[in-house]
Amino acid sequence: MKAYINATVWTGFEYIEEAQLVINGGKIEAIGRDVTIPSEAEIIDLSGKYVTPGLIDVHTHLGVHPEGLGIEGHDFNETSDASTPYVRSLDGISPQDKSFIEARKNGVTTVQILPGSANVIGGEIVAVKTIEHVVDEMVIKSPSGMKAALGENPKKVHGSKGKSAVTRMGVAGLLRKELMRAEDYQKSLENGTVTSRDLGLEQLAKVIRREIPLRVHAHRADDIATVLRIKNEFNIDVTIEHCTEGHLIVDHLANNPVPIAVGPTMSAKSKQELANKAWDTMVLFEERNIPFAMTTDHPVVTIDHLLTTVKTAVNHGLSEETALKAITSQAAVHIGLADQVGSLIEGLDADLVIWSDSPFQLMAKVEQTLINGETVYNREKQ
Numbered sequence: 001m002k003a004y005i006n007a008t009v010w011t012g013f014e015y016i017e018e019a020q021l022v023i024n025g026g027k028i029e030a031i032g033r034d035v036t037i038p039s040e041a042e043i044i045d046l047s048g049k050y051v052t053p054g055l056i057d058v059h060t061h062l063g064v065h066p067e068g069l070g071i072e073g074h075d076f077n078e079t080s081d082a083s084t085p086y087v088r089s090l091d092g093i094s095p096q097d098k099s100f101i102e103a104r105k106n107g108v109t110t111v112q113i114l115p116g117s118a119n120v121i122g123g124e125i126v127a128v129k130t131i132e133h134v135v136d137e138m139v140i141k142s143p144s145g146m147k148a149a150l151g152e153n154p155k156k157v158h159g160s161k162g163k164s165a166v167t168r169m170g171v172a173g174l175l176r177k178e179l180m181r182a183e184d185y186q187k188s189l190e191n192g193t194v195t196s197r198d199l200g201l202e203q204l205a206k207v208i209r210r211e212i213p214l215r216v217h218a219h220r221a222d223d224i225a226t227v228l229r230i231k232n233e234f235n236i237d238v239t240i241e242h243c244t245e246g247h248l249i250v251d252h253l254a255n256n257p258v259p260i261a262v263g264p265t266m267s268a269k270s271k272q273e274l275a276n277k278a279w280d281t282m283v284l285f286e287e288r289n290i291p292f293a294m295t296t297d298h299p300v301v302t303i304d305h306l307l308t309t310v311k312t313a314v315n316h317g318l319s320e321e322t323a324l325k326a327i328t329s330q331a332a333v334h335i336g337l338a339d340q341v342g343s344l345i346e347g348l349d350a351d352l353v354i355w356s357d358s359p360f361q362l363m364a365k366v367e368q369t370l371i372n373g374e375t376v377y378n379r380e381k382q
Contacts, residue, residue: 001029002373003037007046008358012053012329012343014321021051023350026372031344050358052324053344054109054351054371056331057306058261059215059241059295062100062111062130063093067299077116078123082158082165083178086200087123089113090142093135099303103130104377106304107353107366110140110342112335114241115147117217118157120165120174122147124203125215127335129351129371144335145239146207148175149217150226152273172226179234182208213237213259213336219244219273228256239334243292244274247281254288259334262326263295266309279316286322293334294326311360320360 001024009019009031020035021028030036037043064076075092078084093113103111109130115122124143131138150171159166165174185201186208188194206212216227219242231238239259240246246253246260253260262282269277285292294313296306310323325331332342341349350373357364369377 001038001041003035003041003043004046004051004354005037005043007049007051007354009344010050010052010324010328011345012325012332019051021344021352023370023373026350026374028344028346028348028350030346046354048357049367050355050364051344052107052353052355052359053328053342054353054369055107055306055327056110056293056335056342057103057108057295057298057303057327058112058293058331058334059263060111060113060298060303061116062103062113062298062303063095063097063135064089064113064115065299066094066097067099067302076114077118077157079118079157082119082154082163082174083121084115084119084123084200085121085146085178085182085204087115088126088143088203089115089123089147090126090135090139093126093128093138095132095135095138099298100130100132102302102304104369104371105366105382106307107355107369108303108306109351109353109369109371109376110332110335110337111298111303112144114145114215117147117149117153120149120154120158120171121178121204122149127337131371131376140340141335141337143203143206143212144337145213145215146204147217148214150175150223151217151219152271153217168223168226172230175230176233178204179208179230179236183234207236208234210235210237213239215239215241217241221245221248223273224249225252228252228258231258241295242297243281244277245281247278247284248276250284250288250290253285254290257290260285260290260292261295261334262292263309264297264301265294266301266305266312267297279313279318282313282322282326283317286318291330291333292326293331294323307359314360324359
């Protein structure tokens, strides 16, 4: 049992000055200004320090696109077919990817790992803690969604081979076709008439049953609108991943609320559908009370720049509170884990970051990162 005292704490929702935080058995036992500290607790005085929940990046390719390995380590796009719902990012993760170390050094304790966006349907998604271990012991939610992608990427990868899909019409059509097949498969499961099991349809049927969301890569405004259209057609849960031109249809998004992950806004405008990328997206979302999470899309922007992204968004007009929520409490909501991570609330996992100063100060440093109450990074011991 440990008791951290006299810190300025960001709970995920508000700041508490001169707070006490008690952790026990890997969980948060108590937090507040008037906490009774058990006599057996080890007391750590954090006067002048800041504490936040462990940071969360909701859209990454850690482990499935390891840095420094080249094409031999690219295990995030199964491009053998435009629809591969039968694959799982879980099976491609290398926990020895050095980016997990960088994540911990920079206060990132939870990441969602997705297949890439080469396919219309890319496969199952997983959320993990950034500990370096056997992958199965890192997992906190599997599956956490099914990956899909609209726009340029599936068009380029499969259209260039003369295969479906060549156009945006074809991409959307193939997605509908696969969802309809999953609906039929689900009906067969319910009726007990399945004669031959199909792994892809079984995994995609989880979307039809609304057990997991369809997490759809969509940059352009027209692709974003297509995601919402398909959501309503099939009565499924979706998230919009990237939402680059969301500011162009902000009223439509406000009237059709779904979870949104914005980013990687720090990346280059490397293709046509990124031409309108702007920090205005997040600022306008805040003005319209549209909740969102923020992402690096590692390795597009590397995981050590998650907080850099947040600071830059604040420099462009986003409030500090909304920015921090986008990588803590709201990020946890986005991946369906708000009852476990993302906030410093009694009963949740003791994932937290101790900072030398406010995270928004230029020279602020991560002094310690804790996952499940255990120190996984200590700056003084590096």
